[in-house]
Amino acid sequence: MEVEQDPRIPVTIITGFLGAGKTTLLNHILKADHGYKIAVIVNEFGEVGIDNELIVESGEEIIEMNNGCICCTVRSDLVDIMKNLLHRKFADISTPVHYDRIVVETTGLADPGPVVQTFLAEPLISNFFKIDAVITVVDAKHAEYHLDHGHEAKEQVAFADVILLNKTDLVANDNLVQLESRLKAINSHAQLMHTRQSLVDLNQILGVNAFDLDHKLKVDPRFLEEHHHHHHEDDVFSIVLTETRPLDLDKVNDFINDWLVEHSTDTYRYKGILNVQKTNKRVVFQGVHMIFGVDTDREWNVGEDRTSRIVIIGKDLDEAWFKARFSECAVAEASA
Structure with a gap:
């Protein structure tokens, strides 16, 4: 008996704390010969965007969001962007967009929960898009500090389907073992891989169908609630x-x-x-x-x-x- 394939467009969400290597991973995806046509949404924490200028020229559709964090103040903007992409793919002949996959790079301060919620709670979006995986990039050199001093880093690890423990060349092996144990204690569900310069076999992060809603609800039983919002520390x-x-x-x-x-x-x-x-x-x-x-x-x-x-x-x-x-x-x- 053949399993019917999901016809919806897959979405990969790349998260991870500031400086972990998300843009480096995105550039790796855009330069690779994988045969996908990708539309990219880049969110930055700040009024002036830098990431978009550091993304390699690939001919792909790049959409920048730098007027707030994707998980809170500009979630409505994300909804509008997704609806616009749908319109331009299926209805707008004047400015068509050819893509078969979406990659969203969140700001380093984003909580993945509300971002995931956007793709599940909006009927039009959930009918045409499905989350393939939440990829969390972890900076092996600074992860212990970030996990100790902020809740965002913990949330990003907890919501991951795949964890890329990056910059492993900058850390002694004993410290890596200790950090890996800590990450697994936060999220034993996710597949964990060691990387340098965010280099990874793309077959392990694209088209993996790794998103697990049940696991996300265990992490945060309230994350599908409409009025459950994320707030950053004021300082x-x-x-x-x-x-x-x-x-x-x-x-x-x-x-x-x-x-x-x-x-x-x-x-x-x-x-x-x-x-x-x-x-x-x-x-x-x-x-x-x-x-x-x-x-x-x-x-x-x-x-x-x-x-x-x-x-x-x-x-x-x-x-x-x-x-x-x-x-x-x-x-x-x-x-x-």
Whole structure:
């Protein structure tokens, strides 16, 4: 007897705390030769989006949501986006979208519960889309701290169908064993895999039909209730730094060093694209707490806005200090 296949469009939800490697995983998915046509929804915590600019050019439909967190203030926006995607796939001939799969990358502060609820509680959406799996990326280097100091990281692990324990090369084996035991204590249901640079066999995360509603209800029996909302801690917020003048790389380095000495513990995640003097390439800057990297990206396009932007997400940060110090990184007028 053949089992009838579910005709609905599968949705993969990628979650994980700030800096775990979600965008790296998304880029891995978009660059791979898997034969899928994917529509991507990217949600960022902050008014200015950086992730969308760091996603590889793939020809896929990329939709950015950066006016709030997908699990609370902009859930209605997610509903509108899904309905628009349906319309453009099946009804709108002028701007059609060809896709057979959806990937949603949530902000690092998102609770997956309300996101999942959106796909189950809205009749039109649940009729056309099904959740394939909730993939939670865990930063092996900083997971213990995040699990100790915030509830979001615990919720992301608890709601996972698949856990990618990422950055395993940065942690000693004994610490990995201890962390893995802690993750399994939170969620023994999920498949757990070790990864570096978020590299994983995509057959293990796409088309796996791993979503288990019964398990989600055990984690949070109320998560399907319409008025069950998620709230972030008030002391966690984002800072946006911008500078239209070219930057002096030595001054940027001094700024970063002072920043990490004074504020690294409370700086959860930071990403930026910088216009640095004496190079025609974008300089990408990103990190988590004390661990950061700086690298050159593609060349700036002709006529492209070269404003340098950094988005910082953290706790109890001195916004005035960050803005003043970043402004000091600009090249002096006389030497520009």
